[in-house]
Amino acid sequence: MSTHTPLEPASPWVEVATTIDDWDAAAPELLENMLSHLTLIRVFEEYVLDLAGQGLIHGPAHSSIGQEGGAVGSVLPLTSDDSVNGSHRGHHQFLAKALHHVAPKGIDPREDLTDDIRTVLLRSLAEICGLSRGFGHGRGGSMHLQWEEAGAIGTNAIVGGGVPLAAGYAWAHRHAGTDAVAVTYFGDGAINIGSTLETFNLAAAWKLPICFFIENNRYAVSTNVEEATAEPRLSARGLGFNIPSWKVDGMDVLAVHTAMNEALEHMRTGKGPTMIEVDVYRYFHQNGAFPGSAFGYRSKDEEKAYRHRDPIEQLAGHLQRRGILDAEQIEQVSVRAKAVMAELGALILEPLPGGKPGQRRIKPDEWPDPDFRDVGVRGDLSEFDGVQFVDRDTFGGEITESKFVESIAGVLGHQMETDPSVVIMGEDIHRLNGGTNGATRGLAEKFPDRILGTPISENAFTGLGGGMALDGRYKPIVEFMYADFMWVAADQLFNQIGKARHMFGGENDVPFVLRSKVAMGTGYGSQHSMDPAGIFATAPGWRIVAPSTPFDYVGLMNTALRCKDPVVVLEHVDLYNAKGEAPVDDFDYLLPIGKAALRREGSAVTVITYLAMTKYVLDSVDENGFDADVIDLRWLDRASIDWDTIETSVKKTNRIVIAEQGAIGTSYGTWLADEIQRRFFDWLDHPIERVTGGEASPSISKVLERAAIAQSDEVTAKLTEILES
CATH class of the missing domain: 3.40.50.970 (Thiamin diphosphate (ThDP)-binding fold, Pyr/PP domains)
Structure with a gap:
């Protein structure tokens, strides 16, 4: 015969009523x-x-x-x-x-x-x-x-x-x-x-x-x-x-x-x-x-x-x-x-x-x-007054070759050591020797009260980070294990954090950084693979950073943490184990807001890209000898696009290809192509072309996943078509 033991709640529950006394x-x-x-x-x-x-x-x-x-x-x-x-x-x-x-x-x-x-x-x-x-x-x-x-x-x-x-x-x-x-x-x-x-x-x-x-x-x-x-x-x-x-x-x-x-x-x-x-x-x-x-x-x-x-x-x-x-x-x-x-x-x-x-x-x-009307959608960037920005050509520190993910861990650790207001939160970031990819390696032991492993509750911990940012005493870095999880926390990201400054009169600083991982090509399927850049670009208030090299990641993360606007820093699993130039011990430099990187110079076509797609574009250009300017945007939000670099290139090549990996329906290039033709129509000799993935989200099947995303082959096909025509 089973037994049934009544259980009592761990906390009291009382009703309060007043008396004449x-x-x-x-x-x-x-x-x-x-x-x-x-x-x-x-x-x-x-x-x-x-x-x-x-x-x-x-x-x-x-x-x-x-x-x-x-x-x-x-x-x-x-x-x-x-x-x-x-x-x-x-x-x-x-x-x-x-x-x-x-x-x-x-x-x-x-x-x-x-x-x-x-x-x-x-x-x-x-x-x-x-x-x-x-x-x-x-x-x-x-x-x-x-x-x-x-x-x-x-x-x-x-x-x-x-x-x-x-x-x-x-x-x-x-x-x-x-x-x-x-x-x-x-x-x-x-x-x-x-x-x-x-x-x-x-x-x-x-x-x-x-x-x-x-x-x-x-x-x-x-x-x-x-x-x-x-x-x-x-x-x-x-x-x-x-x-x-x-x-x-x-x-x-x-x-x-x-x-x-x-x-x-x-x-x-x-x-x-x-x-x-x-x-x-x-x-x-x-x-x-x-x-x-x-x-x-x-x-x-x-x-x-x-x-x-x-x-x-x-x-x-x-x-x-x-x-x-x-x-x-x-x-x-x-x-x-x-x-x-x-x-x-x-x-x-x-x-x-x-x-x-x-x-x-x-x-x-x-x-x-x-x-x-639009005053206060974002801040005026006065927090950068007096800052000496550097880029790769002006950086005076020692350079080494390092894995991308090691630069993430390096700059996050340095920021936590030098700035006690930085707090990092996310799922499993305090375990597994630095989370699922090692980006927070060693930090939980050094800063146990500021490395916050969260329950699986994106709406709650994203909003909590938003409250910390609005409070102003702390700089939260929130990690999403996968970018698709932004839909779970969409209210907090877009209705709350992204709108807070403008909605309340334009004076609220919102120093909030979101690290969001893109995982196309990993076999994690439709719900763990998306590139969220196109969605964030439509949301007023957000700034968007997309580093493609370890060196850029350090400088862009430093800039994002100094910024008083919410910034999403996009990362890609294709880049984590890739090696590239990185600082040896200088983790303090800042890359400028709104400055793209011209990765290759040419005269026949301009290819605009970002994040992991940059490497696929460069591989295509180098292997096939295409005569192309390759612009790595680095900053993707409407207020931070480097229009000067794009304009200089368009006036030289008169042709543009926008190359990205993700699905065409949520693609970043949609709005960018529209804006480019409005700004530079007179200089274009050819319709703006785009390289994207398919309509569907990536599938689990290795073959179907590859068919759903764009890489070097798709870039090569598009550039061949344009240049031969």
């Missing part, structure tokens, strides 16, 4: 401050909905009316050093953190609002309206609110998208030796998102000081929580990851405050992450000023029941009961807040010319200048 013991100043915050946020949100109803908000207005208790109760125990981020419905969290930053001792509900508080409200309103004086200069709007000075690191329109980023800030807080924490706010929709669950696991494994704060408002747009999960008590998720968890009535601001203080004691003493679930209720639909009942997915009785438990009304009742404030004083808090919002609105609004009485418009001079 708790309310009586709470300091009057705390309750007054709570009332000020709750009321300001509520009145602000009501004003935003009013503007939205007048058509003055371009885009959504995801109000948090009804949910203020969770934000205020959780933020007031924090400091400005603590970091918070949130979801698309994040006005209340952002305002609570910003207001607490400018008034850390509290906001007296009896007094007029200070200029600092008015400025927070005005800049927040302007951002939601898309105006220049907003925190992001109008770029972020309602769903992307950020004020780093206050520790508000950015709300996020991708469900669950901000959770991994917050973990990066938590890692930075802990590694820097502080007791600061990160709080990431998300809802009942994000609790089922893969990146969220991946981050639970990573944060628990690494004991990061992060609070996963779940605002369970019961509806992901119109789908209720019971439909979406078999366990609607969402804080139960924490037990599966050994995360202590609290469940709280989020309409009770004091109960939330109590739970957060308990969670903070756990996190600030180095015990790892926490989870708090607050049951709240959004009074209105997903977007706009209509109740959910107007759309038929919830009842008026349900809405009425939650309004009877309104967090402001509950707090006001206790303030009156204790004789701290009377009804008239409480009413005046709202009256003053509404008057202030009207005053602030008058700064950005004016009567609509020729309109009906009461019709308004945004003042024209409040809008951003259209020329601001």
